Amino acid sequence: MSCVPNEKFVEMTSNNKKKKTELCDLPKCLAPHILSWLPTKTAVTVSLLFMKGWWRSEMKNLSSLKFSFSDDQEEEHFVRFVDQVLRQRGNRKLDSFSLTLNDEIDGGFVTHLVDYPLDNGVEKLKLSIYDIKGNFQLSSRVFSQATLVTLKLATNRSLIWINGDDVAAAHLPCLKTLWLDDVLVADVKVFVRLLSRCPILEELVMIDMKWHNWEACFVVSASLRRLKIVWTDYVEMDEYDRCPQSVLFDTPNVLYLEYTDHIAGQYPLLKFSSLIEAKIRLEMIDEKEEEDEGQEVIVGDNATAFITGITSVRKLYLYANTIQVLHHYFDPPIPEFVYLTHLTIQSDKELGWDAIPELLSKCPHLETLVLEGLFHLATDVCGDVCPCRRNMEQAISYLVKSPVTHLEIYEGVVGKKRGEVTEDAARFGEQVRWFLMRMLHLQQVKIYGQTEDSVTALYDIATELRRLEGKASPNVQISVLQA
Structure with a gap:
């Protein structure tokens, strides 16, 4: 038909x-x-x-099965329903299988259930196990499933763990996407072994990876195109009183990198020769706070090697913490980002812009500068990138020398409801005016408001700025949008 x-x-x-x-x-x-x-x-x-x-x-x-169990369901009814569906479907080729457990359920049943997609040539497997009762061990067959193209494992409280026996016979010849969300991997040898058995892996996502206690942290893959290693709000980095001892990236074909971590003890190798876009959040361990609590503190050396290793990037996002790291944990001058054309900087009212003047001076081909927020901690070393300190006689004119043609400004971190304009419109407008009076090559300025009220206030600010005389770039276009 x-x-x-x-x-x-x-x-x-x-x-x-x-x-x-x-x-x-x-x-x-x-x-x-x-x-x-x-x-x-x-x-x-x-x-x-x-x-x-x-x-x-x-x-x-049905080529796709999606099961979800939560506290508003009865376990007996759920088990019966799943069994009926699987019996009716029989042993036929399965494209996708997803299981989400948000409440306690028998571990033996779950083990049996996970066998079903493995027995039927599943290509996309997603297991999100956030609660369980009894004995449960993820079958090692998951890591020898020749048909798998996508594997996503998510958990908490170490309900899913991977040890040496699990990957001893690992064989994932078709796997292109691997997600490990709060999954406990025994050590670096297990992790390296797992990656080595994924010859065409293109995307690797590791969320809340507790690799601080490994003797070293290696990511080695010639096929990777996207790499994401991050911490979420649910597992704070500050809970760990040590940095990774050694971090190595041998990933020459990665195009996109998103990386969140404490500064490592050392970076023996960082191969990112194909990198196009990166989002970086490096943090420092508060040595004094940890020592006051009587804890042993292991801190990183400096961020020099890591930052130097990503200078081939074209588009870069730096969290506010990373700006602090550049200022406090970078020994030689910041290296040149020769290919960088798009830079986003996140601001924080409790952190300074100390590293921004030098950073901008090392971006000779920068075209677009995006600032997520303008309010920051006032210091004496901001150069002339802000009006926080009025003693500017000997300040190097980094803004005057900047090649930036497009400036985008958000009134605070994207996604937050309350913006800076609501807090202090005059201060916000003064900072924008500072840019307009110094940046010679500006062609366009876009200002984004978080709320309708903010946008209304920004229209008034923009009107005044358009009338401003003596702008460094007289024909600059100023527009206001809602984020």
Whole structure:
């Protein structure tokens, strides 16, 4: 049967509105495809309540299964439902399998359930196990599934862990995407072994990786294109009283890097020769605070090697903490970012802009500068990038020398509801004016407000700035938008 909708489905009324069409009127061949996009429980409900009998028979052809268990469900009913679905579907090729557990459920049942996609050639496997009871051990078969293209493992409280036995026979020849979210990996040898068994891996995401206690942290892969190693708000970096001892990246073909960590003890190798875009958040361990609490403190040496290792980047995002690291933990002058054309800097009211003047001077081809917030801690070493300190007689004119043509300004970190304009519109306007009076090559300034009230206030500020006489770039265009 053709998969073209019948005349009833496409028929238009006189006022150009589509007539209501029941799902059972759709071509039979569309049923498995449509149902596979739904959570499995929803798909079953839809097929039973709204579709003719022949739709129900198509349940066995579902190519995607999505199960989720939470505290508003009864375990017995959930187990029975899952068993019924799997029996009806039988042993047929499976494209995608997703399991999310947000409440306690028997570990033995989960182990048995995970075997089903492995037995049926699954290509995309996502296991999010946040609660469980009894004994559960992730099957080592997960790491020898030759059909897997995407593997995502997420947990908390170390409910999923990977040891040497798990990866001893690892073989993932088709795997392109690997996510490890709060998964406990025994040591660096296990991790390196796992990556070595993924010959065409393109994307690696590691969230809340507790690798601080490893003797070294190695990421080695010639096939990787995207690499993300980050900490979330749920697991604070400050909970750990030591930095990674040694961090090595042998990833010559990575195009995108997102990296959050404490400064490492050393960086023996950083191979990012193909890097195009990076988001970097390096932090320092508060030695005094840890020592006051009687804890042993292991801190990183400096960030020189790491920053030098990413100078080939074209687009760079630096968190406010990283700006502090550049100022306090960078021995020689900041190296040149010869290829950098787009730079985003996050501001924090409690942290200074100390490193920004020198950083801007080392970006000879910078075209776009994005500032997430303008308010920062006033210091004596901001150069002339801000009006915080008025003693500017001997300040080097970094802004005057800047090649930046496009300036984008957000009134605070993107996503936060309260913006800086609401807090102090006059101070915000003064900082923007400072840029306009010094940046010779500016062609366009875009100012983003977080709320409607902020946008209204920004319109008033922009109007005054357009009338400003003596702008370094007289024809600069100023616009206001809502973020």
